[in-house]
Amino acid sequence: MTVWDRPEPPARPVPLDRERIVAAAIALADEGGLEAVSLRKVAARLQAGPMRLYGYISTKQELFDLMVDEVHAEILPGLHGDGWRQVLHGRAHRTRQAARRHEWLADLLGGRPSLGPNALAVTEATLAALDGLAGLDTVMRAVETVSAYVTGAIRAEIANLRAERATGLSKREWQRAFGPHLSRMLATGRFPALARAVHEGRDVDAEESFATGLDWVLDAVAAKLTPP
Numbered sequence: 729m730t731v732w733d734r735p736e737p738p739a740r741p742v743p744l745d746r747e748r749i750v751a752a753a754i755a756l757a758d759e760g761g762l763e764a765v766s767l768r769k770v771a772a773r774l775q776a777g778p779m780r781l782y783g784y785i786s787t788k789q790e791l792f793d794l795m796v797d798e799v800h801a802e803i804l805p806g807l808h809g810d811g812w813r814q815v816l817h818g819r820a821h822r823t824r825q826a827a828r829r830h831e832w833l834a835d836l837l838g839g840r841p842s843l844g845p846n847a848l849a850v851t852e853a854t855l856a857a858l859d860g861l862a863g864l865d866t867v868m869r870a871v872e873t874v875s876a877y878v879t880g881a882i883r884a885e886i887a888n889l890r891a892e893r894a895t896g897l898s899k900r901e902w903q904r905a906f907g908p909h910l911s912r913m914l915a916t917g918r919f920p921a922l923a924r925a926v927h928e929g930r931d932v933d934a935e936e937s938f939a940t941g942l943d944w945v946l947d948a949v950a951a952k953l954t955p956p
Contacts (some may be wrong), residue, residue: 731790732844737783744776748785750794757795757832765791796836797844802826804846807853813946815857816871819850820878820942827882834886837879859921861953868947877945885934 733920736746752773756764767788771778785791806822827833828837841847858867897905914923932940 750798752797753791762832796842797846799826799830800846800850801832804850812857816874823878824882831886834883866952874945881938
């Protein structure tokens with residue numbers, strides 16, 4: 729029985745329910761990452777005994793599942809538009825925005841699909857937008873391809889944000905600090921393609937990079953969407 733199928737226990741003297749538990753867990757994760765979340769810490773935040781929480785949630789993994797599903801409720805309103813491309817575009821950008829608000833989400837994206845009601849609604853809207861545009865196998869591979877790009881791009885962006893905080897160096901400061909080493913390596917002539925990219929390439933921010941990559945992936949998907 730999943731956490732969504734299992735009924736909540738009856739009310740006790742201290743008001744408690746899964747909604748309040750999940751909200752407290754998300755607040756802790758927003759402040760300190762997933763390592764800041766435990767049933768004991770959530771209970772302390774709610775001024776309840778830790779054992780009380782086990783009536784609502786059996787494991788930390790169930791708590792993470794509920795947290796991810798709650799964030800999917802922030803993504804769901806963006807799944808509207810006049811066609812499949814608008815829907816997938818909206819899902820991708822709203823997922824990135826949610827991960828910027830909740831950095832811990834990047835650690836839980838990918839892997840086995842989330843089965844909570846909000847996540848299932850996001851999946852339903854995505855598949856419905858592509859329904860009838862190609863064979864089912866093609867549609868499924870299209871969704872997987874876009875999801876893989878979004879997950880990878882978000883994880884890379886969040887990793888950079890974490891590196892900035894851990895080192896105290898912004899992107900520009902890091903480039904200045906390690907620039908002399910890179911210049912010496914490029915001067916050896918062993919890395920001509922990399923040297924051209926460094927000297928002639930245009931530097932773009934994370935938002936532009938994400939948007940451009942997403943458009944290219946959606947272009948590739950469009951080329952495969954031929955009705956059966």
